Structure formats: structure tokens, C-alpha cells
Amino acid sequence: MAPESLEIEEEKGADVGQVGERLLPGPADIPQQKPSSGLTPRERAAVDEAPARNKWKLLPEFLKVRGLVKQHIDSYNHFVEVEMKKIVASKMNREIRSDNNHHFFLRYEDVYVGTPEVDQNLITYKVTPQECRLRDLTYAAPIYVDVCFTRGRGVFRKRKLQIGRIPVMLQSSRCRLRGKSVAELEKLKECPYDPGGYFVVKGSEKVILIQEQLSKNRIIIEQDSKKQTCASVTSSTHERKSRTAVYIKNNRIYLKHNSISADIPIFIVLKAMDCESELLINYAISGTSGIRQFLIASAEEAARAGIFTRDQALEFIGQYIKHSRAAKRSADDPTNTAPLRADEAKDVLALMVLGHVPVNNYDFRDKAFYLMYMVRQCCQAEADPSLLDDKDYYGNKRLELAGQLLALLFEDLFKRFNTELKLQAERVLSKANQADAFDIMKHMSQNIITNGFVQAISTGNWSLKRFKMERAGVTQQLSRLSFMSAIGHMTRITSQFEKTRKVSGPRALQPSQWGMLCPSDTPEGESCGLVKNLALLTHVTSDEEDGPVRQLVLRLGVEDIKLLGGEEIFSEGAYVVMLNGEILGLTAEPEVLAEQLRKLRRAGRLGEYVSVFVNRDKATVQIATDGGRMCRPLIVVDKATHRGKVRNKHLRMLREGKMAFHQLLEQGLIEYVDVNESNNTMVALSDVEGESAGGATMQEATHLEIDPLTILGIVVGLVPFPHHNQSPRNTYQCAMGKQAVGTIGMNQLERIDTLLYLMCYPHKPLVHSRTLELVNFDCVPAGQNAIVAVMSYSGYDIEDAIIINKSSMERGFARCMVMRKYATQLKTYANNTMDRLAPPPFATPDAPPAAAGKFCGVGYDGVIEIGSRVEKNGVLVNREMPTNTSDLMVTGPGMGHGSGEFKPSALCYKGPGDARVDKVMISSSEFESHIIKVVTREVRMIELGDKFSSRHGQKGVVGLIVPQVDMPFTDQGIVPDIIMNPHGFPSRMTVGKLMELICSKAGAVSGVRQYGTAFAENPVKACSETLVKHGHSYHGKEVVTDGITGETVEAHIFFGPVYYQRLKHMVADKMHARARGPRAVLTRQPTEGRSRDGGLRLGEMERDCLIGYGASGLLIERLMISSDIFEANVCLKCGFMANPVRCQNCRTGAHLTSLSLPYACKLLFQELHSMNIIPKLTLQDL
Amino acid sequence: MFRVDDDAPHRLFGRHEQEFKGLDEVRVDFVPPFDEDELVAEEEKKLRVRFELRNTDPAIANALRRIMIAEVETVAVDQIGMMQNTSIIPDEVLVHRVAMVPLAVDPRHVRKGEALFFELTITCKGKPQNVYSRDLLFQPDESQTAAFPDQKEYWSKFNPRPVHSDILLAKLLPGQQIHLRAVCTVGKGQDHAKWSPVATATYRIMPKVDVNTARANGELAQAIKQACPRDVFDIEDSGALVATDPRRCTMCRECVRLDEFKGCVELYRVSDHFIFSVESVGSLPPLEIVRRAILVLKAKAVAWKRHLHSLQATS
């Protein structure tokens, strides 16, 4: 037996998942392989060294350490543990001094975050996320600082001083759920499958969406809106953000910056930066190549303007500085401290222009080189447009995660906190005679930071004054429609592009998003392509220290830029080495350098997320350590053997627990590759003999894919055989999978959400996928395996409608629960009066609650009892409000308990149908002493018009519910649950659904669940054979007999189980009709919308039809009589509207007549009146 | 009789010229169980019956099937008074589960206007506990004892109880409690599936497998015999293929699927021969269900006949 085949057997024997998981005992369809215990050591070694056939097994291992939302959690941890300390330690923030008293100071020495706790009635205790959800609290932890400060003459130190509270991300390093076992999580009433990565703020779960942005501090060459070639950089430092651009106009080069009002010829800028010699500039920009044409014209322009020296140049630039203080300077006023123009220009050049390139002591050398490099790039691109960068290329994009956004916010809040402290200090210290020594500890208000965070996260408005940043919709309420929707929400990425712009570029699928972003999971409609989702294994990097890398690169033989002149930099064959967009030096052997760096990275000497990218077109080596880059793990291919470095032994060791995933990384078997570095890789799909390696052959491959399915996101994992479907169908399913009613978590019955849809009997899907296994979908499923007959039936199945078996429905098929929350508080008012709970009228303490009527089920305590039925407008909480909530009470003691001083303000049930009370919670929140939450529960069967969908983007509504006896049945007596019209197939091309049916059916008859994993082996043939073995047709078809006539149907019917999802759109929630009802106060027209019991609008187009048809009577009836008819009195003489007896204009009632007109018309006339426009009504008899 | 082909499955052969056969020549044979039944436990077998109905029309066979599913009366839980339920299962779902439990009560024993009461009272103490259908106990109620004072002793001979004792209804944690009273009435499957006496009542139409012996012999015959998953075929001494047991055929069409099998076998269905299979949920013996279904059918026919006569008389 060859070792190769031995290996296969061993793997199969060890993992039945290869052929499916056994559900039922009984004879196996696929014979179990013998375990390979009888291997000789030599064979065992051969097996171990053989290429790993089941490398997908790395996935669960990877996700075990990573979790599904590592990017969020990592970024939050990085913020709390690193970034926060940096912010507090930065020069600008670490010290507060007073201008009035030079002895005074407050210095922050350290900052750290505690564990979540809540402060209630002066008692602080540890809080769990679930308690926060239920009690509308914020899951937040205190921020502590160690400070050193002066009081009077003394210097004091204080440790663990709280300065505010920061919301804690669930499952982060500060979270109480971190590292808890399943049993412990259950005790905390948490779902063990919940991925975390969100916040609980004021009781609601908030996700900070991943924001997509163009990368900072990188040169991007593009054509601007005027079709000019332009090299631009967005410089971003902790202090400021600005954009610098170099562009070519009429063969001349200019610099544009938002703090300079005019565009400055580049030679003038360079001269101002100490590069006075044209020759030097020329060399430095063009080297020996021929891009001088632009330079000559530009140089000439500077000369024409009479700028030759540095001082002249600075003076010139000084004229155009925006918000110039120098302009206010006048020569006569000696007290004026405004700077000189030239000095100001120098500062602007040093700090603002290309702000990320540091300038020390006005040594502009680095910055000038950088600028000249930009000019050169720009000129080259002008000559060769293929050098233009693609704005949509993902190597040029950065993802901003919760941690980064919170860091921005924290810095802003911390600065505000300090400013406030300083203000307080100044106010006190400026006073000449102070009674006590000023104690700054007494002035620390925690509210600035605490409320700042809570506000920002709960509203989603990120407003940072420093950067003039005003962003709305950064956070969203975590969607808990189904488990999948919650997970999908966590991987979502929004971009800053406006949705209205009509460019297709940012929306289109970009080749560089391969493996990083899911190609299927995006919404339809306006935000199509702008909202994206991370692929399964994508990781987003956090900022890393670049100092060590910088040193390392220089030690590896890169020539330092500081030691080089212009000529060398751009000499033939010299590659510019850039670290995070900063020019570091030159190398002649880019490949060697890259190889060395990668080797070091694989050896663990360099951060695992450092990327090295050799760009041949631009002759650069780009090294990146910055945060926000997308990267993904790939298996490294051994150069000598041309096989992946991960072998069977590694998988075995992982399985046996002798190795952990991170060891694979440390040993350099697997590495992270970011978008840029992907350009230097050749990725093969498989290194196993006999399997296709994909596009690259193993000879040329540098990396190996862990599994092809990882190019897709988590939500696509729901679709079986997605690679056999038409692509938009997978996209539709991604949207619908999030609406499927099912299980939302193990703690679903403990939760109190505004609206929850839960399925009574959810199933595991008969055909599942590796991705679903990774997210534990089997434990939190959303759907049922319905027996589907693909045939036409009755004509109530046109346009994708489905037919439902009434008996299946009665037996519980697709039955779901709708849980709705009703909440109220008992408020305390300014005058110390309080809301109260009152017993229902005529109730006595011992008698059971009323069995009918408005107060049905309401107990003597005024709160409805669990299990009682509520009807529309029935009282849930019989709350009463004091009539007087503003004046101080006059009645004295026993305040407000007299009768008549309270008015009813009960909380009522609003739902359309009857419901039952599921839970009642009485508690207190941060602000209210009593909050009462009532959860009502409705159990819903299927109704005509309810929406269903399979997992292939095939949605349909229920068209007819048919008694079982009328349904067709197979020879075995099986009656379908759902009949689906076959016309749903040809145009949708959802071959995956056909395959799902066959595989589900084979799974059902043999008791083995099948896999429908993306890009995996095709099990259909084997399944068909299983079907035949069990006496079914090879094609999955059945001979069925019609239930109405009793005769055999003249066609073979495609028949079998398909996983169907019940979607949340249900008729009971939408059905609406109105004969009479409420009207709007202002216009007296019927209200709009179902929630207000509104009318159904006869719109403009309908109106046009009636006009066209000439149905004037109907028009009057619809638009006036049935809407807002009004009897107005009109004075015939002056044409004004009058009151019923007298025209105020003519001062007589003699000429009045009455007129019917829409009230809105009368209102319009009156509004025009008020604007001094007088519409006159001239009436005449017809 | 019509033929089942590979891609145009059923072709009818002059069926429309056939006369309505009605019930005059009906033949009923009880057939021995198929081998698939051997997998089924002895207990289950008591709940099944198979018979063949010949020489009649699909309409008659279908009427019988439909009546068995939807119109033979049984007793099932109709309403439930939920006194206490602190279990994890919501009231409505628990009620549904209880209602689906088949009851071993013959509806003929239920007197007009009589309802049967079952009670489930269970409090979990100590360890987590399961609630099974056996915990549903017959419990005459006052509202009924007024009208039927002898209810208790009357029913004591019939022992009303759930058919299966081990249907899981709910799970309880210590301290949780369920107390409910179920009102059971006589009903029909057409109103709700819970009143259906059968798990399934179905028939299949007798297959007929014709072998073209001219083509199907030798190796081809072997191949076809191999292909058939239901062992329908055998090889004669002459080497020709013969369909020994067409009754076993499931119409899987393996014997006609491959190109080389073309023209060897033709599949038909004998459209006046129905192989019935009735599986009772247990409240009534399967044969009794068939018997009552026939009675219902007969009553319908009689009513219809009377109606026709009255029409004749008036016109």
C-alpha cells in the first residue's frame, strides 16, 4: 500500500466529517475505513511528511484562537493597553500647568482601565453584560490614572484615580466574559456562541462598524477632477491632518495645500526648503532620466516671479498663508507679537505641509526629498499613465476599527477634560488671596469622559473638534434578527463615499479584495458595493512600532537616505525603500532585501503583520507596519520541495493538541500576507498529487491557500454549493439569511429585546458547510428541512409563491414566536412627586385579576401577571402620573397620594393580535429608580402571504395552504410540506438548490449529513448513488400520485428535503386596512402609515388615471369628501373667507355664502394671507 | 395501464375509454409485509396494515385514502386550561405538544356531548426532570360529572391514556411546575392534523415491468439485474431477463436510465390495482380505521343516493 493512499484512509477514518456526520445508527452507506493503527514507523513518517490533504482543518484551529471577530477585539485591546497610554503620555496631554501659578502642575504618570462595574447608590459592584442589557445600564469600566500634583507647596502622588468610565467591548481583555468556560458563561446568562465585539450602552447593543478609508501618509498618484496628474498625500499625525498635493498644469508643477490659499510653483516651495540650486533640484527630481521638460517650465516660472533665494521664497509663500497672523502685523506697533511673514511660512512648511515627515530644527532635507520624490512620481505618471494609482485598490485602503475610533474620541475627550481642569485651576489660582490651598482633586469631573463615550456610541455621532471631524452613523444597533445577522453585522465595513455619487468604481468588485473581502455579501440598492463584509480569515492589523524595523532595514544594507544625493536616489536599478510611506533609503537588491525581511518575519524576529512588498513598476520596496491593513494567513510553500510547509504531522499534532495554531505562525509554516504583499505571491490551491493547484503550478507557487472557501465571508457559509449558483443569488441569500427566523442565541429567552422572532422547532440543515460548523450554526439554526415537491399546483403558485401543507403547518412546521418588549418607568419629577402603580379599578388584594376587559390579567400591584392574555389596548402596567409635576406640592405629607391628584397613563399593548405575557421585569436603571419591562409573546402559524426562502436567494410568499389529503404523495406516502413552482429555476440558475435537494435526500435516507461547502468536492454523484441504493430515482425524482384525483401524476416530480427559512416579513405585522380613522391635526387629512392607523393614499398617478378617465365625481369623492372636506364661508364682495356670520374685511355679513373645499386648500389660503398674498375667491353660478 | 418511460414518464394508453368500474368487482387481498417491514419493531407492525385493492378506479381508492386521513373520527386534546407553567417551554408550544399526543380512546365510546379530561400536574424537585406523555392522567371533571355522573366508572373499562407513554413533552428544572387540564373531544383530521388517526394512509399503484426478452439477455440482462436496487429481476436459464417481482419496483428507473438499457425494459402502472399501506398513530387499530373509512364512504354514498332520489322525485 502506498503511503499516499494510506494517508487518505487515515484521515477518513479519523474524521467522519470527510463523508458526512452520522445521524442515525444503522448500516453505513459509505464503509468506514479501518483505522491505520497498523502502520510501521516508516510508513507513519511518510504519512506525516506527505502534503496535507485536509488543510481546511486549519480553519477551526485558526478560529479557535481567533474567534470570529478578532479584528474588533484586538483593536479594542490595543487601544486600551497601548494606544491609551500613548495618548496620555504624549507631550501635549501629560501635564497641566497654570499660567498664573508656576508652582502648580498636574502630571499623569500612567493610565489603565479596570473591569466593568456599575455605581449605584454609592455602592460599586461588578456588573455582567446581561444585567446591563436588562437594566438599561452601560457596560463600562473605570479609567484610572496615576497622578503627581501640587497642593499648596507640597507635591503629592495619587494612584488609581478614576477620571471617567469607558464602555467595554464584550470579550475584550477587560470584559468579564473573557476566557470564561461554557458553564461559566451560562451562569452569567450569556450565549456561549456569542462572538462579542460589541458594546452594551444604555442597555442596547451597539456595534462600531469598520470604516474604510484611503490610507494615510501614502503618496497616491491619480488624475484629479480637472484631469491633471496629481500626487497627493493625506498626512495624519496625532496633532493634525492635512492634505498636500503636487500637480502638473500646463507643463508646470505646483503644490497645493489647504493652509495655503494659492497654489505655489514647486520650485518656490523647494527653494523655501533650502534647496536653492536649480541644478540640485533638477538632479534630485529627474536623476538621469528625461523628465526635465516639466522642470524647465517650472524653474522658469519661479525665476519669472523673481524668486531665487530661500528668503525670497519664504516671503512669497508667506503672502498666501491662510488665517495669517503675520498679516495683522504693522510696522509701527512695537507691541505686536505677530510673527514675520517669512517665519510663518517656514512654520507652515515645517509643520503643516507634509506634516507626517518630521522636521527638526528647520532641517528641511527629508521633507524636500519627500516632496521631490512626489514631483518625480507625478512627472513619471504624466508621461506614462499606467503608473497612476488605482484609488479603489485595497492596498491603498485602511480599515478603521473600534479601537482606532475610540482612540480618536478618547484623545479629544481627554483634552477637553484637561482644558476643563486647567480652566478650574486658573480660575482659582488667579485669585490673589485663596482661603485654602487649591486642591485639583476636587475639580475632577468624570462626566466629560464618561458621557462623551456614552453619547458617541449610543448616537453614532463622532464629532472631534480637533480634526473638524463630524461623522454620523459610526455605530449601529446590533441586529439580533438571527444569529447570522449578528455575526454578519460584526464583519461589516462601511466606506465614507457618499451613496448618491454616481461613480461605479468604489462599488465594483476589485481584484485586490480577493481573499480579504467577501465578493457576495453586500446589500442591494443604494449602498450596494459600498457596504462590504470581511472574508472568513481576514485580519485587520493594529499599529505596530516601526522603530525596530527601521533599524533592521538599515542594518540589512539599505543605504540611508540621509547620506545620499539626488543623483544616486534615482539612478538606474536603485529601489527606494519606504517604511510606512516614509523614504528610508536605497537598495540595489530589492528581492534579496524582501527575502531577508520575510525570513526574519517567519522566524518570528519581526512582527507577524509586517508586510514587505516589492513594487517593480515604481522601483520601491514598501514595508508596512501600520494599522488598518487587511491581511490573511497563507501556508508558506517550501522552495526546495515545492510543497506546502504544513504537513500531515502538523495537522495530527493540532488534532492531538500537541501544537497550537500560533506555533505554526512562529515556525514560519503559515504567514500573514497583506494586500500589497499579495502582489509578490503566487498562491496555489492544493499541493496534493492529483488535485488541481489552481492558477499557479506548484513549481512557481510561493504560498498555498488554507482553503478556497476562505475567500467568502461568514454569511455566505449558509449557502450550500454557492459555487454552483448564479452570483447574485448568493448575494440575495446573504441579505435574506439575516432575516431568517430562528435561534438568536442560547440566552434568547433570557433577553428582553424590542422585537425578537424565534422559531419553535428549528432544524439543523441536512446539507451544511464547513463555514457553518465554524460558527456553530447547528446550535443556533434558523430554518427547517422542508420536504419540497418541485411541481406546479393549482395556479396559486405563480410568481414564486409556494404552496404549504396545512397538516404540516398544524404539526408545527415553521411555527414561530414573536416576543415584543413594552417598557415604562416610574419617574420622579422636579417637585418630588412620583408616578405610581395603581391597582385596576374594583380590584381587591385577594381576588384573582379580571379575566376579560381592558384590565384583564392586571394584578393588584398594577402590573400584568405572567401568562395572562392581552388584547389590543389592554393594560400592561397601570401607571398613574401626578397631575401636577411642576409646582411644589401644597398638600404636605403623604405627597400626591390623594385621589384626583393622579391621572392614568397606563402602558398598553399595541399589537394587532392577542398575545400572552411572557416575562415581567421590575428593576432600576442608572437614571430611573423603577423601570418595568413587559415582554409579550405571540406564537404564529403560517399565514397566506408569509415569506419563505430557501438558502439560494429564492424567496416566495405562501400562495395557498392546502389540506394534506389534496397534496400529492409519493409511493412511500410522503406528502410534501412545500410545493414550489419549477419556473423558479430556469431564469435563476440556482443549480446549488438542485444539488442541495439531492444531497439532503440522500442524507435523509442514509442518515448521513452531507457537506455543501464552497469549492469543495462535489458529492452529488455519490448522493445519487445512495438514492438508488435506497430505491429512489437517480435524479432525485419521484413518481407521485395526485391527492385530488388519486391518479399518478404524468411527470416525475423532483422531490426531497430543502432547508427553508421563514423570513421575518409576516402578514400579521403588515396587514392594514381602514374605513374611518384618525386625521392629522394640521391638515385634517387622514393620517399616513399603518402605525397611525392611516388611510391608503390615492396618489398622484392614481389621480392622473381618474382625470384621464374623466371620473370627476369619483375624484371629488376621494380627494375631498372622503378626506378633508370643509365648509368655508366666503364673502362674495371681497373674496375673503369669513366666519359664519360676518366678513371681517367688509365688516358685514350681507354677502356671505358657503362653499365646500378641502381643508388643506383653506389652510393654504390662510398661510398665503399671512405672507401678504391675498388669494381671492370669485364665485359664480354655473 | 400507462407506461413509464425515461423522459416522458407516464404515457396513458386508452384509459379514457375505460369504463368506471365502481365497487362491483373490487377485490381486496391482504399482502404479506415487505422486507422493509423487517426493520420495524414487532410493536410497530401492529400499527400497520397493507392490502391490495383491485379492479376499481383511482377515485374509489383515493376516496378511501382521503377518508382515512381526514374523516375518520378520533379523540384528541382540543382545549387546554393552563393553570401553571414555569417551565422553559412557552404555554402555546407546550399546549401544541400536548395536543399532538395520540390518545388511546375509541371515539365510539365517547357519548354525545361528552368530553374527556386529562390532567398533567408535575412539580420538579431535586434533579432536573423530563415530562412525558405518561404524566397525562385521565381525570373526570366536575363540569362533566354533572352531565355524565357515571363517567369515571364508565371509562374505567376503557382506560383512556396516551398511546405512547414516552413522548417527551417538556423538561423541568428544580422548582419548575406544570399544571394543566386538557379537554379532549371527538374530531376529524380535516379540522386539525391532531385528529387524524393515521400517521400515513397511502397507496401506490401496482407497477408492471415488461421485459423485451429479445434485447434483454446475456450480459445486458445481468447488468440490468444488477442495476435494479429492488431485486425485481431474475435471469432465466435461457439467459433472458425476467421481472419476477414487479410489486417490489419503486419506479426508480435505474433499469431504463442508461443508454445501453434502451428498449430492454418498459415500465407501466396497472391503474386499477392499488397497494394500500395504512399506519395508525395508535388510537385505533389500523384495520379498524379501514373499516370505519369504508363506513364513512358508504354513508356518503347512501346520502348521495338519497339526494339523487329526492331530486328525481321532485323533477
Ligand code: SF4
Ligand atoms: S424501476 Fe427501479 S425498481 Fe423498478 S424494476 Fe426498474 S430498476 Fe428495478
